[in-house]
Amino acid sequence: MKLFDSVKKEKLDFIPKKENEVCIYLCGPTTYDDAHLGHARSSVCFDLLHRVFIALGFRVKFARNYTDIDDKILKKMKESGRNLSELTDFYIAAYERDMKALNVLDPDFKPRATHFIREMISLIAHLQKQGFAYVLEDGVYFDTSKDKSYLSLSKRGLEQNITRLENEVAKKNESDFVLWKFDENFYDAPFGKGRPGWHTECVAMINSLFNEGLDIHAGGIDLLFPHHENEASQCRCANNYELASYWLHNGFVNINGEKMSKSLNNSFFIKDALNEFHPELLRFYLQSSHYRAHFNYSLEDLALSKKRLDKFYRLKQRLDLKEFSDFDKNKIYSFESEVANRALKDLSDELNISKALATLDEFIVEANLELDKEPKNISLKLDLKQGLEELALLFGFGFLAWNEYFQFGVSREQKELIMQKIQERNEAKKMKDFSTADKIRAELAQMNIVLLDTPQGTIWEKNNA
Structure with missing residues (x-):
């Protein structure tokens, strides 16, 4: 496995710290609002990394945190009238639904900042005792001048390090950052009642969940500085070892060429995209370009992705394949099909998704040609089925029964109506009333429902083109 290290x-x-084991920590959302496409992009990209390591036979310990105490959360509490747990529980549940819809594997650990307050207080007290922290009137601050390796992560110059808001207090150095904010409404601590600073939360959670650091720390490129830089500095000074062996960062998401931003009113929520597009299509699209590249979200590109994913499901249709099962993390996997091993080799080269998807496209074309030549070859069909199942595990899409995929966007009530119309059409055809049968087909076509008459009976799908 080859990885591009951001540092x-x-x-x-x-090279893992422990043989055949990999420990990964992904910075998760701040739970004050619904998750947006930036969250989705990061999640599916690093879920792909998660899947590749499982496919390579590694035991994966994966953590994705929730920041559930933060200035933005406190502001939203005041606006909404909800207390901290009500607000954060609501948005965590919404985020979990979004991740499930996108086939993101459940992490082994989902730490919430508020569950590790004691560990954060202990970390800050230790940094203070060792001379790396000092107290001002509004909180406890980290002295960046005491870390000779500060900025080794982001490679920034000191003149770039004035962080917003924190430069308003009388800090020793402009690059110093808050570890603990004094606030009478929150937690007791030996240095004063208050709540943790953002940069301290992840370090305490990582220290608690993983011994002697991580193999991989991942997140969006916007987190490289100051968040990851400040995390790494605290770990170095407190523990005398590096927080992670490898740092991976995904690129920004742009909406039609503009950087996604709430201030620009173009922050596209995952839940809104899922209402309009199939979850597997959204996943396919978001991971279809290299994770380090800045991703430009556009409806034209999404339509092209649909055509590619449709071909996967058309092959499932031709083979009449039902649902596939996702990874069981209690099992050790070894791929048998040639195509899955080729795609795995592609992805093992720094998640080369373009090459891996080209391998998939080529497989689908060749599979259809072989089926044209030998449509009744049972051995061929079994081999193709195995290839598709293993590719689904690797890519994180393609798990549905083919008809369920092509019926996306149809409610249960509409499905009942469609089945009733198909039954009426079948009765009309039996009576040789082809005029009525054609009329029913036309009525369904007005609903974007396409009928397919097969030897096994009439099936239907929705035209989502």
């Missing part, structure tokens, strides 16, 4: 700025062979 060394080069592609490296992955």
